[in-house]
Amino acid sequence: MKRTTYIMFTLIIGGVVLMASLFTLIKFTGEECDDSWRHGPMVISEQADTIQLPEFDTLDVSYGYNAGEGQDMSIYVRNGMHVRLSVDSIAKDPYALVPESFDDVNIKEDRGTLHMEFIFPKRFCEYDDSVSSPITIMLPVSMTGNLSRVRCKNED
Numbered sequence: 001m002k003r004t005t006y007i008m009f010t011l012i013i014g015g016v017v018l019m020a021s022l023f024t025l026i027k028f029t030g031e032e033c034d035d036s037w038r039h040g041p042m043v044i045s046e047q048a049d050t051i052q053l054p055e056f057d058t059l060d061v062s063y064g065y066n067a068g069e070g071q072d073m074s075i076y077v078r079n080g081m082h083v084r085l086s087v088d089s090i091a092k093d094p095y096a097l098v099p100e101s102f103d104d105v106n107i108k109e110d111r112g113t114l115h116m117e118f119i120f121p122k123r124f125c126e127y128d129d130s131v132s133s134p135i136t137i138m139l140p141v142s143m144t145g146n147l148s149r150v151r152c153k154n155e156d
């Protein structure tokens with residue numbers, strides 16, 4: 001074999017060793033990923049539970065997730081998470097239609113402001129129908145003129 005062939009094989013082997021050592025370094029010094037995505041996103045149920053609500057002037061909606069120790073608290077919902085407000089002409093009190101697959105809904109009322117926190121069961125969720133909403137808040141006709149503000153947020 002020629003001398004250039006030996007040099008070429010040496011460079012190839014050196015490159016492979018260099019790449020392997022780089023990946024090993026990243027593996028040992030890198031941060032461990034949150035494994036909540038491994039089983040795929042949880043599909044948000046289209047079946048809804050009805051929750052009675054007190055009357056309110058301001059609605060404050062937020063989202064939460066019961067993270068394990070050291071996990072990121074951010075939530076990702078494929079196709080978005082929409083909250084729809086609608087009027088129910090026969091209802092006397094407001095109520096919410098919430099997917100039954102949610103872990104919990106925390107509701108607090110404070111001087112006319114209704115705080116609702118929807119707790120997701122997993123960090124990664126998916127809602128199939130991006131046009132309609134998995135969360136609907138139904139208002140009686142008597143409340144439509146009183147509602148002054150709706151605020152949605154992901155984090156404090």
